[in-house]
Structures are given as C-alpha cells and as structure tokens.
Amino acid sequence: MKYGLIGKRLGHSFSKEVHALLADYEYDLLELPGEEEVGAFLQKGDFCAINVTIPYKQTVIPYLAEISEEARAIGAVNTVVNKGGKLYGYNTDFYGMTAALARMGFRDFSGKHALILGTGGTSLTSRAVLRALGAASVHTVSRTPKGDAISYEEALAHHTDADVIFNTTPVGMFPNTEGSPISIDAFPRLSCVFDAVYNPLSTVLVSEAKTRGIPASCGLFMLVAQGFRAVELFLDTTLSPSLLEEAYGRILRDKQNVVLIGMPSSGKSTIGRALAEKTGRPFIDLDEEIVKMAGRDIPTIFREAGEKAFRDIESEAVSIASQKTGAVIATGGGAVLREENVKRLKRNGILCFLDRPLEALTPTSDRPTASDRAAIEARYRERLPIYRAAADKTFPVGDDFGDTLSLIRKELLL
Numbered sequence: 001m002k003y004g005l006i007g008k009r010l011g012h013s014f015s016k017e018v019h020a021l022l023a024d025y026e027y028d029l030l031e032l033p034g035e036e037e038v039g040a041f042l043q044k045g046d047f048c049a050i051n052v053t054i055p056y057k058q059t060v061i062p063y064l065a066e067i068s069e070e071a072r073a074i075g076a077v078n079t080v081v082n083k084g085g086k087l088y089g090y091n092t093d094f095y096g097m098t099a100a101l102a103r104m105g106f107r108d109f110s111g112k113h114a115l116i117l118g119t120g121g122t123s124l125t126s127r128a129v130l131r132a133l134g135a136a137s138v139h140t141v142s143r144t145p146k147g148d149a150i151s152y153e154e155a156l157a158h159h160t161d162a163d164v165i166f167n168t169t170p171v172g173m174f175p176n177t178e179g180s181p182i183s184i185d186a187f188p189r190l191s192c193v194f195d196a197v198y199n200p201l202s203t204v205l206v207s208e209a210k211t212r213g214i215p216a217s218c219g220l221f222m223l224v225a226q227g228f229r230a231v232e233l234f235l236d237t238t239l240s241p242s243l244l245e246e247a248y249g250r251i252l253r254d255k256q257n258v259v260l261i262g263m264p265s266s267g268k269s270t271i272g273r274a275l276a277e278k279t280g281r282p283f284i285d286l287d288e289e290i291v292k293m294a295g296r297d298i299p300t301i302f303r304e305a306g307e308k309a310f311r312d313i314e315s316e317a318v319s320i321a322s323q324k325t326g327a328v329i330a331t332g333g334g335a336v337l338r339e340e341n342v343k344r345l346k347r348n349g350i351l352c353f354l355d356r357p358l359e360a361l362t363p364t365s366d367r368p369t370a371s372d373r374a375a376i377e378a379r380y381r382e383r384l385p386i387y388r389a390a391a392d393k394t395f396p397v398g399d400d401f402g403d404t405l406s407l408i409r410k411e412l413l414l
Contacts, residue, residue: 073128258327258414299368
C-alpha cells in the first residue's frame with residue numbers, strides 16, 4: 001500500500017471515493033486489529049502517505065518525527081506523510097471542520113458560547129477550532145463527565161444561553177438514525193448547529209435545527225474537505241478550491257436518494273424504474289416492499305386490516321428504505337401523510353413531487369384510496385398542499401414520462 005487509510009473497522013468509510021475524485025493514485029483501505037500491528041506497519045514505513053482513523057489517531061504519534069501545530073493542539077493525527085524515511089503527522093480534520101463552518105458562513109465565533117457534545121477525537125478538533133475562531137466559552141458535555149466536562153443535566157440547567165452546538169457523538173448515526181443527543185428547544189439563542197455525523201446526510205439534530213431556521217450542517221463536507229487537504233499533503237501540492245466543491249457535489253449526489261412523491265398514477269414507479277436504470281442506481285418501490293412485508297396485496301390489506309394497519313406497514317417500509325443511500329425510491333401516494341415518513345425520507349433523500357394534472361390521473365381498483373373518479377379527485381384536493389410542502393423539487397408530468405425523466409436528470413445532475 002502506497003496511499004490509503006488505516007483503522008480498525010473501515011467498512012463504512014467514504015475515503016476511497018473522496019480520494020478517487022481528487023487524485024489519480026490507488027487508495028487502499030487497511031484494517032489493523034490492534035496497536036501492535038499499527039506500530040509494525042509504521043516502523044516498516046513501506047508507504048508514501050496514509051490517513052489514520054479511529055482508534056489509532058493517538059497511537060501513531062510516538063512513531064512520528066514531527067507533528068503539525070494543529071495536530072499538537074488537538075492531540076491527534078489523521079494524516080501521516082513519509083518524507084525520505086521520516087514520518088510527519090498532520091490533522092486535516094481541523095481544516096475540514098473550519099472549511100465546513102466557513103461554507104455555512106461562520107468564520108468568527110467571537111463572543112459566542114459553545115457546547116461540544118461528546119469527548120472523543122472529534123471533540124478535541126471541535127475545541128481547537130472553536131478556540132481558533134474566538135469563542136468566548138467552550139464546554140464539553142458528556143454522559144459520564146470527567147475533568148472539565150459537564151453533564152447533560154448541567155448543560156440544560158446552566159448553559160441554555162449557548163449560541164453554538166457541535167455534536168461529536170455517534171448519536172443519530174446509521175443504523176440508529178432516530179436518535180438525537182439533545183433537544184435544541186432548550187436553547188433559544190442557538191445560531192449554529194454542526195453535527196460531525198455524515199451518515200445519514202441529515203441527522204435528527206440538524207433537521208430540527210433547520211426547522212427552527214437555525215443554520216445547521218452534517219459532516220459530509222467536512223469529510224470531503226479533510227480529504228482534500230490530505231491530498232495536498234500527500235502530493236505536496238495546492239489544489240483548486242473548485243475541485244473541493246466538485247468532489248463534494250459528486251459525493252452528495254451519489255449518496256443522496258431520489259425520492260419520488262405524488263398522486264397514484266402520477267408515474268412514480270414508471271419514471272423511478274427508468275431513472276434507476278439510466279443512472280445505475282438501485283430502485284425501491286415502497287408499494288412492492290409493503291406487499292412483501294405483509295404477504296398480501298394492498299387492496300387485501302385495506303379490506304382485512306384497514307387503512308391504519310396499512311399505514312403502519314408503510315411507515316415501517318419507509319423507515320427501512322430511508323436508511324439506504326444512492327437509491328431511487330418510489331413512494332405510495334399516501335406515504336407523505338405521516339410527518340414522520342417525510343422526516344425519515346429527507347434524512348438521506350431529496351423529495352421530488354411528480355405533479356401530474358388531475359385530469360390525467362387514472363383511478364384503478366388496485367389503489368383503494370383512489371379507486372374511482374370521485375375518490376381520486378377528493379384525494380387530489382386533500383394531498384396537493386401536503387405534496388407541495390414536503391417537496392424539495394417539483395417536476396411537471398405530461399403525456400410523455402420521458403420528458404419528466406430528462407428534467408429530473410438535468411435538474412439533479414444525474
């Protein structure tokens with residue numbers, strides 16, 4: 001291995017994809033089971049440059065000839081460059097987090113009070129960044145506080161004047177995406193929320209902040225930006241900032257689900273299947289998933305168990321599908337009626353409303369809530385404002401579904 005990443009478990013790493021977009025070297029992933037193996041690997045020195053991830057960001061330090069100022073301030077190294085047999089350590093997470101905050105519009109936290117949730121390596125990066133940007137006070141919050149850390153109870157009792165919250169815990173991370181480390185409702189002065197989690201693309205914490213109009217972001221841009229800086233160190237070069245934006249946009253598009261919402265017979269399944277085929281993405285038809293889960297067709301579920309039972313199964317199917325990344329998902333016409341479904345689908349997805357005119361919608365017997373003309377007209381009037389409110393993008397659907405498919409691909413750069 002000449003270039004790559006070392007860590008204990010690397011199954012969910014995006015690093016290989018990031019480096020492939022930024023440089024033309026082979027980038028390998030090497031899982032090392034323990035500190036002894038890490039030491040042996042570094043002492044052998046048969047590499048040009050590597051990234052280091054948990055739990056070895058401190059383990060590597062004794063093997064390095066020098067470490068950068070940022071790495072020293074944080075107490076962790078995530079990049080090691082071999083220069084003529086001597087190993088030099090850097091921390092590109094500092095650059096990545098600073099770049100992510102700057103992209104959000106935050107370059108100065110002077111006078112601001114900050115809370116960092118969690119005490120791991122990213123917490124140390126957060127503290128260094130907040131200090132560098134001039135925060136007036138920084139408190140680390142922990143479930144088991146030690147040293148200068150405070151408890152969540154103390155944070156809620158004495159620090160509700162916080163302006164900034166950084167989450168560095170794994171709460172809300174795949175596969176347990178329903179959780180949030182803290183309720184932001186307790187912090188009326190919040191003006192910035194940053195969550196280092198990047199899977200899902202939008203956590204519960206970030207989604208709640210955005211709902212309140214608070215600038216908020218998850219950690220995907222930070223991940224790409226730290227990789228961008230690592231490439232510069234690997235190759236001893238300076239890359240164009242436009243390359244960072246291009247790489248981020250590409251990875252975001254690749255990871256984001258395209259979720260199609262709209263009325264029955266609006267073309268969700270047909271257009272969704274064609275879009276998946278054209279772009280090489282997996283296709284998930286939620287109605288088909290419901291039938292598999294229930295072991296019976298949808299009219300039978302409605303007839304034997306009622307609509308609420310159907311909606312409960314549908315919500316379970318939504319929960320499973322929303323954990324996927326890079327898929328095309330065709331929802332049932334009523335999937336967006338439950339707010340929880342919309343929130344889940346938005347965690348990894350962009351919701352696209354297929355807006356087909358009422359007169360073009362066709363009632364059929366396999367759609368229990370839209371089985372005749374009167375029913376489909378009633379559903380249309382009820383649901384149209386819900387579709388519009390839930391949608392991130394709206395695409396008109398005419399007689400030729402191919403036109404809509406082309407519009408979606410053009411708009412979403414697929």
